[in-house]
Amino acid sequence: MRVKGKITQWDDDKGFGFIQPMLKATSKVERVFLHAKALQNRSRRPQVGEVVTYSMAKDQQGRSQAKGVTFAGEKQLVKSARATGSWPLKVVLLFFLLLAGACWFGKLHYYVLAGYAGLSLLTFIAYASDKQKAKNGRWRTPEATLQLMALIGGWPGALLGQSWLRHKSKKMAFLRVLWCCVLLNSALLIGVLWQPAILQLLVG
The missing domain is CATH 2.40.50.140 (Nucleic acid-binding proteins)
Structure with a gap:
């Protein structure tokens, strides 16, 4: 009712x-x-x-x-059982397969793959922790922190956190910033693939 x-x-x-x-x-x-x-x-x-x-x-x-x-004035929406589908998981799997392929053919060092995996895991944990804090009414993780983690390479974990945990998946302003972080990080990665000197400059 x-x-x-x-x-x-x-x-x-x-x-x-x-x-x-x-x-x-x-x-x-x-x-x-x-x-x-x-x-x-x-x-x-x-x-x-x-x-x-x-x-x-x-x-x-x-x-x-x-x-x-x-x-008031809005209609009730009937949510689909597969609201977000499985596309985030497919995107993440494809990304890591491409990343592993680049490492296999010597285009990237394996620590780049390990870095993305580690940052993605940490970002997913941050999303899970923030959702639990929201349920318990505790002090939340700043959105800027979540976005920074995505920008430096944890965006696969952010996508999985939104899809599996249903967290931060409806706030459009947050999603726009997140996808900007994904694009910036991806552009940097592509630049490293084409110009390996960029990676050497970044790591010192």
Whole structure:
């Protein structure tokens, strides 16, 4: 059942707030927890006083929380079971296959492959940690830190983190910056392949 309510509190830095249900019953109704991941339109930030429609759910502690939240005038979206598909995994696998091939034919040193693998693992762990912090209402990892990790070579881990963990996968401003980091890093890698002296300059 869909319920209508009004946002009475919102902390944009932490990504959560509370909704006061707008029920006709005279008895007092407790407010409902709202997390940013429950918003269907994550490109729009909630404002105190806005009216929303949502479905009721329970967290692991049995507390009430909103899900499938839509702003007034928006239609509820039906999410596909394969929302993001498997393309991020395919992209990452293809990238590492090409990277391994370049190492095999002597175009790159194997420590470049190891570096990408290590940075990707660290970036994936950072995404997982940030998602857990968001669930627990703890201090979040700065987005600039996640983007920097992607820029220096951890972007495969970022793609897998978004796909598998469903984290940072709907915020368009974040995604635009991430893909700029992917393109910049890829351009540098291509430059190294064509001009090995670039790599020697970077590593000293």
